[in-house]
Amino acid sequence: MINLLIFGGLDGIGKNMMAFESEEAIIVLDVGIMFPDIDMYGIDKVIPDFSYLIEKKDKVKCIFITxxxxxxxxxxxxxxxxxxxxxxxxxxxxxxxxxxxxxxxMVSYDLRVINDSSVVDVNDFQVSFLRVSHSIPDGVMTVIDTPVGRIVHSGDFKVDYTPIDGKVMDLNRIAQIGQDGVMLFLSDSTNALKKGHTLSESMVGESFERVFKGITGRLLVTTFSSNIHRIQQAITVAKNHGRKICFAGLSMENTAKIAKKLGYLNFEDEDVFFIGDVDKYPDNQVLILTTGSQGEPLAALSRIANDTYRLFQIKTGDTVIMSALPIPGNEKTVYSTIDKLGRKGIKVIYEEESKMHVSGHAYQEELKLLLMLLKPQFFIPVHGEYRHLSAHAKLAEELGVVEDILIAENGNVINISSDGMKIINKLVLHSTYIDSNDMRLEDESLIEERHTMANDGVVAITFPIDHKGNIDGDLKVVSKGVTTNPEEFMTGLKDSIVDQYNHFSTMNHLDIDTLSRTLEDMVKKYMSKRIGKRPAVIPIIIKR
Ligand SMILES: [Zn+2]
Ligand SMILES: [Zn+2]
Incomplete structure (x- = not known):
């Protein structure tokens, strides 16, 4: 038997994680995070719920990373x-x-390097890999031979016939795998709504060449720090034009260091300068590769735009190239950065038409190509929101090569055999939220509390009672972020609470917890009626 367990990746781009369970073993594929929604205040990242695997810890043998x-x-x-x-x-x-x-x-971990000729045996699984093109080098498609048949997972991919590292996807081998028979194919749906074919990454290099040529001032290029081929192209073109480079932003510096050390980025140490030394170089010899392509408030480019980046001041004559598109949801912060730079007289090149960016995820024609080559018996679209998954399912259906298609959900446990795919269980998943200081929030109540405070403010109420439970003294109410004129409702609120409290004779026999909850409820109801807000309430009961 083979069960496919889906822990994330099917309700948006993020938290990609699934596992395959046989009689003997469980193997895991990817363990990703999701970046928080804008209203998850103070949250840095969201991690998938893998408590099911913790319960079956001894059966979990390894993780494969795409x-x-x-x-x-x-x-x-x-x-x-x-x-x-x-x-x-x-x-x-x-x-x-x-x-x-x-x-x-962490000091104790076991990392094992694979490449496209590796074969890994894990109990009754055999796993092998094919390279794919994507917006980070060294991505793989994973082929998992199981006791009931072959499963292929595309990984994040695009088909690029002229990739920067020259390593074209091995379409012959993919076709061969298809010939040998594929039971289940899981494939990247991110761009399933986009018609046509992605442009090659090397197009961006041509755009850089065209634009760099006409610029005499300093140049800043921002992209994802993981987009190493993009960074390489900027470096290469910069070098051709006599520019030296520097990296701004922690993740850009770190990734460049790691990628260079491992041989994925190619530049000479003498071509790099420290950003604090920028004034030592003529303007036409400067290229700054910076973080901040998504308008992240703490990223180098955002701070440069806000004049809060200590080591570098932007000036008229500088040009900024945004070599990335805003991820849906980030448009506002990205455009705000562009506007701030624009107001300072900086030229910002950012539109899609300027071909400063190409996607790393396959468009419809590439998705079809893989489906046609692999001709799987079953198909499950992955990596996307429902719209993307269903568009991808429709593509597969139109091709008519697949016997059955399933649009799955996070938490699904899907039994797979040559007879078919069947959802046999739905795990109840609770994501864990990681706070900016790495604190784990295991449930959503804290997020909800922050949400309430941000939207409706906070009311604190002190409630003095004597040993018999009678009100003993004045109630005090303090509010923050609720209204500009709190005095307006204070007296009314106090009176209403005293009134209700005295009215219900049973109330003064309540234990502290129940009394707190009741007070909370009273305040919320009153405020909701008066000003349409349900603030967070902090009841402080003082027993005299
Ligand atoms: Zn991804
Ligand atoms: Zn990716």
């Missing part, structure tokens, strides 16, 4: 703290993971 993006590796430290098993991944993925684990202070 590539080094945060939505695939971000939660690995948290996972290994519970279930310390070997992690298989390509050299770059493991380099990034190791950096992460060291940062967490």
């Amino acid at each position: 590539h080094g993006h945060e939505d695939h590796i971000g939660a690995i430290g948290y996972f290994l703290e519970h279930i310390n098993v070997p992690v298989y991944g390509t050299k770059l993925s493991l380099g990034l993971i190791e950096h992460k684990l060291k940062e967490r202070g």
Whole structure:
């Protein structure tokens, strides 16, 4: 028997994680994070709920990593703290993971490098890999031979015939795998709504060449720090134009260091300068590669735009190239950065038409190509929101090569055999929220509390009672963030509470907890009626 367990990745881009369970073993594929929604105040990242695997800890044998993006590796430290098993991944993925684990202070871990000719035997599974193109080098497609048939997972991919590292996806081998027979195919749905074919990453290099040529001032390029091929292209073109480079922003500096050490980035140390020394170089010899392509408030480019970046001041004549599109949800912060720079007289090149960015996820024609080559018996679209998954399912249906298609959900346990796919269980998953100081919030109540405080403010009420439970003294009410004129409702609120309290004779026999909850309720109801808000309430009961 084979069960596929889906822990994340099917309700948005993030928390990618699934596992395959046979009679003998469980193997895990990716352990990613999701970046928080804008209203998850103070939350840095969201990690998937893998408590099911903790319960079956002894059966979990290892983790396979498709590539080094945060939505695939971000939660690995948290996972290994519970279930310390070997992690298989390509050299770059493991380099990034190791950096992460060291940062967490972990010393005991087992990272095992694989490449496209590796074969890993794990109990009744045999796992092999094919390289794919994506917006980070060294991504793989994973082929899992199970006792009931072959499963192929695409990983995040695009089909790029002219990739920067020259390593074109091995379409012949993919076709061969298809010939041999594939029971189940799981494939990246991120761009399933986009018609046509993605442009090659090398297009961006041509755009850089075109734009760099006409610029005499200083140049700043921002992109994701993990987009190493993009960074390489900027470096190469900069060098051709006699520019030296520097890295701004912690993740840009770290990734550049790791990628260079592992041989994925190519530049000479003498071509790099420290950003604090920028004034020592003529303007036309400067390229700054910076974080902040998503308008993240603490990233270098955002701070440069706000004049709060200590080491570098932007000036008229500088040009900023946004070599990334805003991820849906980030538009506001990205455009705000662009506007701030624009007001300072800085030229910002950012539109899609300027071809400063291409996607790392396959469009419809590429998705079809893989489906046609693999001709799987069953198909489950993954990595996307429902719209993407259903668009991908429709594509597969139209091709008519697949026997059955399933649009799954996070938490689904899907039994797979040559007879079919069947959802046999739905795990109730509760994501864990990680606070900015690495505090774990295991349930959502704290997020809800923060949400309430941010939207409706806070009311604190002190409530003095004597040993018989009678009100003994004045109630005090303090509010923050509720209204500009709190005096307006204070007296009314106090009177209403005293009134209700005295009215219900049973109330003064309540224990402290129940009394607190009742007071909370009273305040919320009153405020909701008066000003339409249900603030967070802090009842302080003073027993005299
Ligand atoms: Zn991804
Ligand atoms: Zn990715």
